[in-house]
Amino acid sequence: MSGLRDLYAQQFKTTFAAMLQYRASLVIWMIGHVLEPLVYLIVWSTVSTTGGGSVGDYTTRDFAAYFLVIMLVNHVTYTWIMYEYEYRVREGNLSFALLRPVHPIHADIADNVSSKLITLPFMLLIAFILALIFRPTFAIVPWAAAAFLPALLLAFLLRYLIEWTLALTAFWTTRVGAVNQTYFVAMLFLSGQMAPLSLFPMPIKIAATILPFRWMVSFPVELFLGQLTPVEAAEGILAQVLWVGIAFVLLRIVWRAGVRVYSAVGA
Amino acid sequence: MNYLRLVWAFFRIGVMSEAAYRINFFIQLFQSLLELAMSLAGLAVIFSYTNSLGGWSPDEVLALVGVYFLIGGIIGLVIQPGMEQLIEDVREGTLDFTLTKPEDAQLLVSLRQVDIWRLVDIVMGFGVLAAALLRLGAHVGTSQAAAFGIMLLAGAVIIYSFWLILATLSFWFVRVENILEIFQSMYEAGRWPISLYPGWLRFALTFIVPVAFAVTVPTEALTGRLSGTTLLGAVALSVVLLAVSRLIWLRGLRQYSGASA
Numbered sequence: 001m002s003g004l005r006d007l008y009a010q011q012f013k014t015t016f017a018a019m020l021q022y023r024a025s026l027v028i029w030m031i032g033h034v035l036e037p038l039v040y041l042i043v044w045s046t047v048s049t050t051g052g053g054s055v056g057d058y059t060t061r062d063f064a065a066y067f068l069v070i071m072l073v074n075h076v077t078y079t080w081i082m083y084e085y086e087y088r089v090r091e092g093n094l095s096f097a098l099l100r101p102v103h104p105i106h107a108d109i110a111d112n113v114s115s116k117l118i119t120l121p122f123m124l125l126i127a128f129i130l131a132l133i134f135r136p137t138f139a140i141v142p143w144a145a146a147a148f149l150p151a152l153l154l155a156f157l158l159r160y161l162i163e164w165t166l167a168l169t170a171f172w173t174t175r176v177g178a179v180n181q182t183y184f185v186a187m188l189f190l191s192g193q194m195a196p197l198s199l200f201p202m203p204i205k206i207a208a209t210i211l212p213f214r215w216m217v218s219f220p221v222e223l224f225l226g227q228l229t230p231v232e233a234a235e236g237i238l239a240q241v242l243w244v245g246i247a248f249v250l251l252r253i254v255w256r257a258g259v260r261v262y263s264a265v266g267a
Numbered sequence: 268m269n270y271l272r273l274v275w276a277f278f279r280i281g282v283m284s285e286a287a288y289r290i291n292f293f294i295q296l297f298q299s300l301l302e303l304a305m306s307l308a309g310l311a312v313i314f315s316y317t318n319s320l321g322g323w324s325p326d327e328v329l330a331l332v333g334v335y336f337l338i339g340g341i342i343g344l345v346i347q348p349g350m351e352q353l354i355e356d357v358r359e360g361t362l363d364f365t366l367t368k369p370e371d372a373q374l375l376v377s378l379r380q381v382d383i384w385r386l387v388d389i390v391m392g393f394g395v396l397a398a399a400l401l402r403l404g405a406h407v408g409t410s411q412a413a414a415f416g417i418m419l420l421a422g423a424v425i426i427y428s429f430w431l432i433l434a435t436l437s438f439w440f441v442r443v444e445n446i447l448e449i450f451q452s453m454y455e456a457g458r459w460p461i462s463l464y465p466g467w468l469r470f471a472l473t474f475i476v477p478v479a480f481a482v483t484v485p486t487e488a489l490t491g492r493l494s495g496t497t498l499l500g501a502v503a504l505s506v507v508l509l510a511v512s513r514l515i516w517l518r519g520l521r522q523y524s525g526a527s528a
Contacts, residue, residue, distance in 0.1 A: 024445045032452035038468075039456050046463050047317045055316045133465070178294050185305045195312060 007102060011110035019115045026119055033075045034126055040194055041067035041134065056199050062225075065136035066196055068127050069221045074193060075123050076152060077159045077216060079112055085167035086176050094262065105164060105251075112160070141226035147233050151220040154240040159216040161247035171258035186211075192218030212243045273370065274378055281381030295384035299336075299391055306332050306458065321463040326402045328460065331486045333396030335458050338422060338481045340388030342454075346427050348380035350434040350447065357437045362523060373516050377431070400489070407489065414488040414498060421505040422481040428508035429477055431516060438519035450476060457482040480504065 019026060041063060048060040058066065088094040097104040169179050188194050189204065190213035197208050197218055208214040219236045222228050228236065285291060310332070314325045323331070353376045356362040365375050400407060407415075430450070437443045453471075457478040461469055473479040480501050487493040 024442070025448075028445050028448045028452075031449055035452050035456060039459065042463055042465070042468075043313065043320070043459055046321050047313060050317050050319060050321075175291075175294055178297055181298050181301055185301055188305065189308065194309060199316070200312060201315075 004102070004106065007106060008110050011107050012114045015111045015114040016118070019118050026115065029080070030075075030119055030122060030126075033078070033123070034071060034130075037067045037071040037074065037193065038130065044195065045134070056196075058196060058199070059137070061135060061137040064131070064134035065138050065225060066221065068130060068134070068136055069224055070193060070217065071130075072123060072127055073152065073155065073217055073221050073224075075119070076116060077156045079160055079163045081108060081112075081160075081164050081167040082170075082176060082180050084108075085170040086174070089170040089262065090174060098259070098262075108164065109160065139226045140224075143230070144223050144226050144228065144233060147237070148220055148224045151223050151233075151237060151240065154237065154244060155216050155220050158212060158240060158244050158247055161244065161251050162212060162216070165247065165251045165254050168254050168258045171261050187213060187217075190214065191216055192221065209239075212247070215240045215243055270374065273374070277378050278381055278383070281383045285383050292384050292387075295387050299387045303332075303336070303391060303395070306335075321460050323460050323462075324403075326399050327486070327490050330396055330399035330403070330489060331460060331482060332458065333392050333394075333399055334419075334486045334489075335392070335482050336388050336395060337392030337419070338426065338457075338485075339454065340385050340392055341423055342426060342430075343382055343385035343388060345378065345381055346430050347447070348382045349377050350430045352376070352380045353434045354437045354443060354447075357523065366520075366523075372520065373431075373513065377427070396489075403490070411489060411491055414493060415485055418480075418485040418488040418493070418498065418501060421501045422485055424505040425477045425480045425501075425508055428505070428512035431512040432508075435512070435515050435519040438522040454478055454481075460486075477504075477508075 044055065044058075044063045044067070045060050048055045048058065048063055053059055055063075085094075088097070094104075097107065100107075163183075166179070166183060167176075169176050173179075189200070190197075190208040190211060192208070192214065197205055197214060200208075208218070215236065219240065223233055223236065310325065310328060313320065314328075318325065320328055353362070356365065356376075362376075365379075366372050368375060430447070433443065433446050433450070436446070453476040456464070456468075456472055461472055461479040461483040464472065469479070484493065484497060484501055488498070
């Protein structure tokens with residue numbers, strides 16, 4: 001166990017140094033992460049002001065609060081592992097990771113977390129500035145705000161496991177673009193990034209709840225904004241834990257099968 | 268005439284090199300349809316709560332989506348592949364092969380790379396646009412159609428010049444492919460009428476990354492919202508940007524020393 005801790009500590013140091021070198025790409029990711037929720041925030045604010053100040057149970061300022069928190073939660077939970085794997089398998093770089101005595105996912109997680117340690121302060125600053133412009137209203141409920149942290153952590157873990165598994169598609173096909181795009185579209189609608197899930201028609205709401213999407217982004221946001229009852233919150237955490245379990249099993253199966261077909265194409 | 272022959276030749280090479288990978292056509296078709304479905308579903312959700320978005324009716328926004336696909340298709344068809352190749356050539360020093368050819372080098376780097384499957388987006392864009400116009404029941408007069416054509420051309424020229432300027436920066440800075448990524452995420456904002464955005468963002472999307480001229484302005488021309496001033500302004504901007512990009516290109520070439528060749 002202490003070996004794994006050392007590994008993480010060391011990986012943090014290396015990625016930290018590497019990330020500081022690739023500042024430009026970090027900035028570019030951040031622009032994308034700010035712009036998308038910002039556009040939907042503006043679209044829904046416009047709809048709300050035209051409709052007399054509210055849509056469903058959201059006022060214009062509620063939309064501002066919702067999309068600013070979505071922006072932060074999405075940033076904390078996002079991964080870029082699909083692009084990474086396509087490259088690793090195509091170029092045969094994965095061979096080096098396979099030679100190491102620990103599962104390669106650990107290095108990837110450390111990589112992800114350390115890059116976010118660098119970007120998160122900036123995202124918080126941007127969120128603060130946008131809050132001054134769009135003036136969101138928050139109705140923070142203390143217990144819900146406390147439950148937000150574990151929910152966010154579970155959301156991160158779930159999204160990480162699922163996207164890491166999805167990235168392994170690269171073992172079977174070199175054309176992962178279509179697979180990724182399908183996933184992104186599902187994410188946009190079902191994880192609440194395009195609009196609060198409560199504004200969607202019933203079938204989409206049900207799909208978002210049964211599938212893992214709501215639990216990866218929308219749920220922590222709803223919790224933070226104080227929209228859930230204690231029972232709903234407990235059910236949500238349970239659903240997250242359940243999905244983390246399923247995703248973990250799935251990852252193991254797909255990884256074993258994938259490594260067997262891997263032939264280090266470009267190496 | 269010679270230029271047209273060149274365009275045709277590059278296009279034919281593009282078709283021939285891709286004809287062996289016909290599955291790519293279906294993948295592109297799938298991705299484009301998915302993107303379209305996403306746009307339409309998004310509009311459906313939003314317009315279930317309102318019937319006007321910043322003064323634009325649903326069918327007008329639909330026309331905007333059509334133009335968004337159309338211009339996006341043009342960028343993906345020829346502008347982006349050419350510019351990405353240019354950046355790589357400068358870094359690798361392989362631009363030499365292009366410079367030694369007896370044609371204008373800017374023309375060659377701009378046209379030689381064609382991703383023919385992106386024609387799917389262009390066809391789809393025209394389809395969506397036609398559907399929107401039918402639903403609008405708009406009588407598109409000759410003057411409106413002409414204004415639309417001119418604005419589409421001006422928009423394409425502005426976008427091309429903008430990309431060329433960015434790609435030419437690679438003569439001075441080696442790693443610029445990241446800058447192109449910024450354009451992609453900014454272009455997404457063009458899905459919606461620019462008039463929706465607050466002043467500072469509208470300014471950025473008009474003058475820093477000229478998405479407004481590429482998507483919103485041509486659509487406005489078609490739906491008869493365009494003022495003569497904007498029309499003249501867009502044409503003037505396209506001419507100025509084209510000249511500026513040419514100047515920067517020429518300066519950049521002088522900088523080029525064939526790094527690793």
